[in-house]
Amino acid sequence: MTEGKSETTGRKIARALVAHGVDTVFGVPGAHTYDLMDGLYAERNALRFISTRHEQGAGYMAYGYAKCSGRPGIYTVVPGPGVLNSGAALCTAYGANAPVMCITGNIMSHLIGRGRGQLHELPDQLATLRGLTRGAEHIDHPSATYATMASLFARMTSGRRGPVAVEAPWDVFGQRALIEEPMIGTASPAPAPDPDAIKAAAALIAGARNPLIIVGGGAVDAADEVRALSHHLQAPVTSYRSGKGVLSADDPNWLNFVAASSFFRNVDLLIGIGSRLHMTWRSHPPRLKTIRIDIDPVEMVRLKPEVGIVADASEGIRALLKDLDRTPRARNRGDEFRELNRKAEAAMGGLQPQMEYLKVLREVLPKDGFLVEEVSQMGFAARLGFPVYEPRRYVTCGYQENLGFGYNTALGVKVAHRDKAVVSISGDGGFLFGAQELATAVQHRIGVVSVVFNNSAYGNVLRDQKQSYDGRFIGSDLTNPDFCRLAESFGVTALRAGSPGDLRIALEKALSLDAPALIEVPVEKGSEPSPWPFIRGDASID
Structure with missing residues (x-):
């Protein structure tokens, strides 16, 4: 069969993505997916590929893209450890109802399930993916590609939205079949109100x-x-x-x-x-x-x-x-x-320094800008005291509460909205889950401003061990790098803000750059009051 009349499974997947309106794919390439990557290269005028430094980063960027836009977020990783590394992002997408698609490979088709110890082999990868998504499918021949992709696009955008996954064996990605027009999967109509x-x-x-x-x-x-x-x-x-x-x-x-x-x-x-x-x-x-x-x-x-x-x-x-x-x-x-609202704001005035910093963030960030929270003292307070004026402008992780999701997610938000301001707020612990993606931000010119509140601790754990376990501290103290010097080593503009006033100046400057930037805000360890009485409804505002 000549190349002029045929195309590989990898190319068919790429064409299916374009047919469904996808413009960006995040990911980490590897041997199992070389033919997929070659298909993405063939569609490079329609599909932008953003290479990340960790599979979890790829998954979270796809999540951020989907969550802020409502459009499917797509990422690709190698099978086995690549899939498992991105699993936290799939959990987040499932919990927060985001249409995310994971495209991965598998070992050679004739070896699947035989337990021969092949590179990146899992006992049952498809079953693993089905446990993390709303649906996962296997492509065993290029002729099945378009129907499989259309089915998955329909599934992740129908009803309660959520993530899906598709795998193809190493050898199948490169197999060829006749050129066809992609099938389009459409969401099922919503039930009419009774x-x-x-x-x-x-x-x-x-x-x-x-x-x-x-x-x-x-x-x-x-x-x-x-x-x-x-x-x-x-x-x-x-x-x-x-x-x-x-x-x-x-x-x-x-x-x-x-x-x-x-x-x-x-x-x-x-x-x-x-x-x-x-x-x-x-x-x-x-x-x-x-x-x-x-x-x-x-x-x-x-x-x-x-x-x-x-x-x-x-x-x-x-x-x-x-x-x-x-x-x-x-x-x-x-x-x-x-x-x-006035009484509630007055009562929350005791949550300092969180509320003063949030006030600055709200006043400097444009109304149509995006704030991406994090599982941190600032993130918890933001759910209570950060006003939001349009849907999707506040990006959260849903009930999964995945520590470390924030910065990587914010990069995906910015890719989807290049013309909007995007600010990520993180604690020092969560930020270091994905700090390597500073390199991705620089390489692909993704102008997220990351504000890292550094209290040298897992703040919630520290407080709980102090209050509920009589100060038997274990694992809650953190030793951190100099965040500004770390950022600068990647080529990222870095600023330090020791007060809300300093943050205002730094944030205004960082947003004016339209380039990757990091602002470190030192916070005294254990000084932040607990937001939980307000979250649980225990605190009186009268």
Whole structure:
């Protein structure tokens, strides 16, 4: 068969990516995937390949790309250790409902499952991948490539979104088959809202005196509808992390999470939209009723509501609003909600220095800029006290809480939004999980500004060992490099800020560069007060 009439599996995969609108692939090449890489090279005018310094970095960059844009994030790694190294990113994508695709290889097809100890062999890699994703498939011949890729694109973008994976054996990547046009996988249509469920929800709303709306990541594409529902009912809207920005923080009906925890004590109807409703608040009001709007029908089993509307968030809310059109709008409660926010902000004023640093970050970062949090003292405080004005502008790791996800994820966010400001906030412990990707930022000119808050400890562990284990410290103290000199050794502009005022100056300068930059903020070990009383709803704001 001549090359003019045939193409390899690797080329078919690349063409399938282009056909599905993909423009970027992150990854680390290796022997098993050489023919895949050659296929990506053939499509280099349509596909940008960003080589990373670790497989986990590749996975998290794909995650950041997907999470901030809603478009699939694609990465490729070698089988075995490469797949396992990127596994944390797949866990994050699964937990945060991000459409991420892992493309990997396998050992030679005739040796799979025989346990001969081949390079990068796993006992059952496909089973491993299926345990981390919403679906994983095996390509055993180039003729199956387009159907397999189309199926996986449809799966990761249908219903509750999530990661998928595809593998091809080492020898199959280079096998050839006839040139064909790629098949296109499209998302399955969302279920239409059940009219009876809509009527039941409207009846519950009619009888409620003090409703609260909680939004999660499933509501990020329903911002207009959420606002319309909130203003019709005069029900405040809140979110812990994934739904931040669905209702702008400058909307009069927005409640920050601490204010919402106080309001929640007198709520009689909870309306969850695209949210697992896994609230951190310890106490629930008596006789609380719940309405849920979620595209995943299993959610109605995991946490059974009085009324469950299985639908896309936008469609579900529109159907509900249509039924509610017959009821008058509730009286305006904006002043009440603003006062609750004011009290919450005053109460959180004791979370220092976190709140002052967050204030600077919010004032310097443009409204349409992106903040990528991290599992750190600053990250936890940001969920409470960092206002967000548009959906997807606050990027979180969801319930997985993966330490070290932040900086690498931020690089993927910036690749997806080259014209927007992107700031990553990390602790010293988390940042060093992926510090090698400073090299990736320089090589590919990815202008993320990383702010590293250095308290020389795993701050949460240190506090818990002090408070709950009588100071029996083990593994919580950290010895760190000079972060500025480390960054400079990669060719990254580095600044140090010893106060909120210094951070303002440094951040303004770093953002003006549109180039990779790092700002180290020294923090006295053990000096940061715990945000957890506010997260759990224990702290009073009255």
